[in-house]
Amino acid sequence: MPRPSRRTVVTALGTAIAGGLAAAAPTSAWATAPAPAARGAATPRAAAAGAGTRTAATAAGTRAAVTGTEAPLRRAHAHNDYEHPRPLADALAHHFTSVEADIWLVGGRLLVGHDPWDLRPERTLEALYLDPLLARVRRGGGWVHPGHRVPVQLLIDIKNRGEATYRELDRCLRRYREMLSVATSGAAHLGAVTAVVSGDRAARAPMEAQRTRHAFYDGRLEDLGGAAPASFCPLISADWTKTFSWQGAGPMPAAERARLRAIVGEAHAHRRRVRFWATPDTPGPARDALWRELVAADVDHINTDDLPGLEAFLRAHDGERR
Structure with a gap:
């Protein structure tokens, strides 16, 4: 059976929510098919290659969750965080300081998921992220990671109806x-959580208009x-x-290394941070080489997408800037 369009799925789910059927999942044949593997997930061979570091990092994360002694990892960003078994909680257990959530405006609710057929009425931005973050901040003396005055970034990627979705998000x-x-x-005041809006560019105009x-x-780079x-x-x-052709195999071309550092230098000169998506994420030497350059x-x-893998890498190598 052909999979419906995104618009059809979002409209149908919105109608169900509006009609009081929020607890019901879609019932078409495609909706009951097995879910696809998480995006960016490693192959079995790649998973085996990275198993050692992931096991060690998992153990370290478990200890830190109990002791609270491990410092948060300021570079660690959980791409499509909601696809992990425990959204937000898994990333924070590995001491990440940035998580990403894709949102759709459906029936007046902000639902979290990459595609419309992933959406479920109970998986809202509030339930998966905002409520748990607020609970941690209240328990943790005003910060997400207890004992560490380090803000956590909540990167919110708007997937549909940019302006309308942002207005609901703002509320x-x-x-x-x-x-x-x-x-x-025009002045920014730091809190425990910094929400950053990404995705649909139509959100920009209403944001710029706000006092x-x-x-x-x-x-984006043009900014x-x-x-x-x-x-x-x-x-x-x-x-x-x-932006770059190099994917981690062999040395990074000198011209590309220079461009990377120029981008970061210009951003930092204007007090901006830098992130790249679609970097290689299969465990192995190429990924390690690229992460070293970053x-x-x-x-x-x-x-x-590999929370324990990045934690282990940063614990070992984040002091190696050159």
Whole structure:
């Protein structure tokens, strides 16, 4: 049976929610098929190759969860975090300081998922992220990682209806303002959690029009030389595969290394952070080589689906900048 379009699925789910059927999952044949493997998941061979470091990192994460002694990893970003068995909790157990959630506006709710057929009425942004983060902040003396005054970034990728979705997101975030970073009259004030809006570019106009915001904007490379201040656009994100040809095999070409460092240098000069998506994520020498270059260039967020793998790498190599 052909899979319905995204619009059809979102509309149908919205109708179900509006009609009081929120507890019911879609009933078409395609909806009951086995879910696809998580995006970026390693093959069995690759998983075996990285098993040792993941096992060690998992043990370390378990100890840290009990003792609270491990420092948060300032570069660690959980790509599509909601696809892990325990959204948010798994990333925080590995001491990540940035997590990514894709959202869809459906029937007045902000549902989390990569595609419409992944959406479930109970998997809202509030249930998976905002409520657990607020609970941790209240328990942790005002911070997500107890004993560490390190903010956590919640990267919110808008998947549909950019302007309308942002307006609903803005209403939602106001209820959690006690833990959120805020921008008022062009000045940013740091909180325990910094919400950054990515995805659909139509969210930009309503954000720019606000005097007070509880979210910030995820810019692109073309924003590096733009007029928007870091208090509006503190993050610059780019697709690695459309920016560089090197994928970690052999030495990084000198011209590409120079470009990477120039991008980071310009961003940092204007108090912006840098993230690349679509970097290689299969465990092995190529990924390690690329991650080493990102650390050496002082890239702020390293994207991964492999939480224990990145934790182990950063514990071993994040002091090796050159």
